[in-house]
Amino acid sequence: MVQSKSDSAATSNHHSSVMFSESIEGLNIRSDGIYVDATFGRGGHTKGMLDCLGESGRVIAFDQDIDAVDYAKSNFKDSRLSLLHANFSKLVDELDSLNLTGEIDGILMDLGISSPQLDNADRGFSFNSDGPLDMRMNQTQGLTAAEWLKQTSEGEIADALYLYGEEKRSRIIAATIKKYQQNKDINSTTELANLITTVVRSGKKKHPATRSFQAIRIVINDELKQLTSALEQSIDILAPKGRLCVISFHSIEDRIVKQFIRKHSRPKETPKGLPVISKGIDECLFNDLGKLKPTKNEVESNRRSRSAILRLAEKC
Numbered sequence: 001m002v003q004s005k006s007d008s009a010a011t012s013n014h015h016s017s018v019m020f021s022e023s024i025e026g027l028n029i030r031s032d033g034i035y036v037d038a039t040f041g042r043g044g045h046t047k048g049m050l051d052c053l054g055e056s057g058r059v060i061a062f063d064q065d066i067d068a069v070d071y072a073k074s075n076f077k078d079s080r081l082s083l084l085h086a087n088f089s090k091l092v093d094e095l096d097s098l099n100l101t102g103e104i105d106g107i108l109m110d111l112g113i114s115s116p117q118l119d120n121a122d123r124g125f126s127f128n129s130d131g132p133l134d135m136r137m138n139q140t141q142g143l144t145a146a147e148w149l150k151q152t153s154e155g156e157i158a159d160a161l162y163l164y165g166e167e168k169r170s171r172i173i174a175a176t177i178k179k180y181q182q183n184k185d186i187n188s189t190t191e192l193a194n195l196i197t198t199v200v201r202s203g204k205k206k207h208p209a210t211r212s213f214q215a216i217r218i219v220i221n222d223e224l225k226q227l228t229s230a231l232e233q234s235i236d237i238l239a240p241k242g243r244l245c246v247i248s249f250h251s252i253e254d255r256i257v258k259q260f261i262r263k264h265s266r267p268k269e270t271p272k273g274l275p276v277i278s279k280g281i282d283e284c285l286f287n288d289l290g291k292l293k294p295t296k297n298e299v300e301s302n303r304r305s306r307s308a309i310l311r312l313a314e315k316c
Contacts, residue, residue: 016115017044018305019247022292023108024048026245026312030057033105036095036237037061038088038230040068041114043076049108050078060095060104062088064138065117087138089226091233106243107234111227111253113137113217115304125217127193127209133186135213137221145216146187154178164224164252165215172199173212214250227253231260235285238315244286247310254309261288261313286313 031054037046040063049059058080064087072083084094095101117123121131133146154174161170176199186192193209200208234244248254264285289312294305
């Protein structure tokens with residue numbers, strides 16, 4: 001059943017920030033510091049930052065989703081908060097304009113889609129309720145998922161499903177999509193999900209369309225390229241001892257974050273005190289503070305947190 005506008009709006013205001021305590025503690029917030037929430041969402045992490053700051057502290061929040069920006073304008077009345085309608089791949093550009101490059105004491109990135117985006121059928125991210133096949137984080141620009149599927153070749157679709165969704169049946173799914181499109185465009189989430197279900201078996205824990213929806217969303221929003229860019233920009237943005245905290249929800253994102261931190265981190269020492277030779281490190285830019293996973297209690301209360309990984313690093 002398609003959600004009504006009122007149902008969608010009501011649902012979109014609910015969001016539990018994953019690994020909230022761990023990420024706020026990981027930022028090691030100073031009362032007079034300047035922090036960036038690179039993915040505002042519904043502001044759970046931003047509020048946590050603000051609660052730790054004094055009068056001279058500041059939070060710069062980014063979000064490319066206009067719904068999130070509108071929500072912030074209505075629900076956050078704090079002079080210490082600056083909200084920017086921009087993707088976090090624009091970190092340097094935006095912070096440069098504020099003369100804050102190299103002055104940031106912590107950056108938090110909560111990757112993927114938020115619960116409000118997933119729960120709102122009109123956004124087209126979920127196969128659990130019918131809606132237009134959109135999937136754009138920023139609905140003011142770019143192709144919708146429906147348009148992308150229509151314009152993209154079978155081979156390119158198959159490659160995307162395999163690379164970004166790790167979908168083993170990517171080629172047969174792509175072929176099925178193109179065969180279906182010979183007679184009719186795919187315009188709704190359930191239409192695509194049902195089509196995928198005809199060629200992919202149901203798993204014990206995952207819907208047959210899970211990996212394909214993930215892959216298409218990543219492509220539509222160019223998520224991995226933007227993540228890589230934002231991580232590289234963090235080097236110039238952070239002040240000495242500034243913290244980088246990144247929460248990811250699937251292995252592809254986490255691999256990018258892990259490799260970035262390791263590439264720029266101080267080599268660990270062996271028990272004998274001899275440095276480990278690590279290729280690819282030009283200089284020490286970060287201290288790798290390790291990774292955390294959600295507690296058992298959080299996973300039980302918020303199922304969407306089950307795959308989360310929080311990685312922490314501190315600029316040298």
